[in-house]
Amino acid sequence: MGDKLFPVLGGNPDWMSRLPEELHDVPLWNLALPGSHDTMSFCLDISSPVLRSESFLLRLTDLLLPCCTRPCIYRWATTQQSILADQGDLGIRFFDLRIAKNPASSSNLFFAHGIYTLLTVKEALKELAMWLEAHPKEIVIISCSHFDTMTNEDHVHLVEFIHILFNLKLCSSKNVPTLRSCWSKGQQVIISYDNEAMLLEHPELWRAIPYWYADTPNPKKVIGYLETQKLKGRPAGFYVSGLNLTEDATYVALHPCQTMRKMTMDALPLLLRWTEDQQPGPEPDRINIVCCDFVNYSVTLFSMHSTTWELEQLLGLCCMKLPCKSEAAMPVTA
Template sequence: MDLRCWMTNLDHCIRKIPVIYLAIPGSHDSMTFSINRSSGVAPDCEKAVRLFLKLGPLAKRVVIGWSVTQTLSVTEQLNHGIRYFDLRVAKNDKDDKFYFTHGLYCQHINGGLNELSEFLAENKKEIVILDFQHFYDFTFDDHQKLHKDIQMLFKNKICPFPNKICTVTLDWMEKSSYQVVVIYRSDAGIGQFWPSDSFPTPWPRKTETRQLLPFLDSVLARRDKCCGLVLQCVLTPDNGFVICHLCGNLRESCAKPCLHGVLPWLNHQHAGMEHENPGVNVIISDFIEQNNAIFCKNVIALNNRLSNIFVNTPD
C-alpha cells in the first residue's frame, strides 16, 4: 500500500463514491508534534495545569508528555496516509499572530499549512480535510483575517460547501481542481467553508477502551447518511487519570492501549452505506505512526471492499 498516494490509487469506481462514505484516516490534535520545552502557555491551558507549571522545568516536562499527541510532522503524516487534520488555533498576544495549540503553543499556522499546500501541488488526486475545531482569544476581526489567510494560501483548491454533500466525490473534486475541504467550527465561518454540522465529531471523554468502543458503536448507529462523521478513536485523560499516571505520558498510558483495543473493532467496520448499516468515514487517532502506521493502513483498507459492495447513496 502506497500511503502517500492512496487516494490516487483507489479503484475508479470508488473515486465516484461520496467523500462522506469513504474511510479516511486522520490525526488527533495534528500539530502537537511541534510542542517543545520552549513552548509557551496557550489560552486553552487549564488553570490547574498553569499552576502546576509554576513548579519548574520538571513540571513542564510532565505537561509536554500529556500535551503531545503526534510526533510526525505534517509532511510525514501525509506520507503515512493522513488526510484529515484536527486543528486548534490561538492568538498569541506577544506577536499578534496565530498558532496551533494544545495547552501549549505549537508552531505558527503558516508552517503546517504551507506543508499541506506543497503536498497537494505535487499530488493532484489527493485531498485533505482541514477541521478548524477551536479558536482561542479570537475576535471577529481575527476570524476575518484567518479566513483571508486560508483563502490566500489554498486559493481555488478550496472546495465550496455544496447544496448536496453527497455530490462531492474524489472524481468530481479532481475534475473541479478542488483538493481542500475546510471545516470551520465557528459562527464566524463564512464563504466557502463547511459548517460544523456537515461533519459531526462527538467527543468520547473516555479513559478506558472498554468504555470507548460502545460509545463509537452508538455514534455509528445514529449516523446521519447525509453528513460526514468524525470518529475519535482516542482516550481522554482527565486530571485524576494524569495524577495516577504522573510518571507516564499520553503515548504510553493512553495511545498504546487504545490502539490495541481499537484495531479488532476497526477490522469489523465497513465504509460506504451497506444496506441500512451506516459505515465509518473519518477516523482519528493519536500517534498515527504506531506499529508501522497500522491504524492508517487498516482504515484505508476498508475502502478496498467498496468495489464489491452496492453503495446506497441518498437522493
C-alpha cells in the first residue's frame, strides 16, 4: 500500500482535509477512522483509590495493601502514552473517554481505568478544543461512557459544559455527517454519550457506538473474534473494531513482570497485519473505526494523498504499520 511512513508524532494532523473530493460526500461511518482505546489512560494517578465499581475483593485488597494493588493496576491499565493533542497529530479521530466521579473530589469529573486519572474531564476537553481550533477541517468523534458513580446532576453539568465548549462545532445526531456537510457548517465534533436520559433531552448527542472487542490477551483470538463479527455484518452507523488486548487475573498472576505495554508490543505485528487486509465502506464485512493501544508506537500510514495509489486505497483507510527502526530500538519497560 505504499512505502511512506509518517513519523510517530506530528506527522498526520490534517489528513482529513487532504482526502480526495470523491470522499467528501461519503458518510463518515463508511470511512476508516483510527481511534485510541482508553484514550486518557496515559495520565492515571497511581496514588488514587480503585474505582468503586470494581469488585469488593479488589477494593478490600486496595484498602489493606494499596502499595501492591495500585502499581499492578497502573501497569495493566495504562494503554496510552500520548496526550490528546499528540494523539490528534498522529491522526487519531476517535477518542474513547471513560468518565468517572472521584470520591476525593466533590465537583470535578475525571477519567478512569481501574484507577482515576490526574487530568479532569474539563482539562482534557479544553485541550482537544484548542487542537480543533488549529485544525479546522478535522472531525473527531468523542465517545463518553462508563460514568462511574455519576449522578444525574453530574450528567447535566457535563453536557452543559460540552455545549458551551464546542457550541456550533457540534454535529447533530439528526444529520448524516460527511466531510463536505461538516466543513460547510464548521462542525468538527460528534459526541457519543452512553446515557439514555441525556440522549432524550439532547438530540444532538449520538447514541453509544458499538465496540467490538474480544476480551482476551491472545492476539490470534482478537483477530478471530473480529473476523467472526464481520461475518455477521457491520452495524449501519459508526462502530469500532478493537485491536486492544485484555488481561485477566490469571494472566497477570502468570506474568508478574509483564505490563500492558509489553503485551501489546509483542502482539503488534500480528494485529497490524490484520488491518492491511481491511477496507472501509457500507458492505457487511467492511470496517469503520479501528482502535488500538499505545498508538504512539504504531506508525500510522494514511492512504490519502498519493494520486498513484488505487482508488480503494484512498477510501479513508488507515493502516497501522510497524514502528520504524528508531522506535523499534526503544526499550520496552514498565
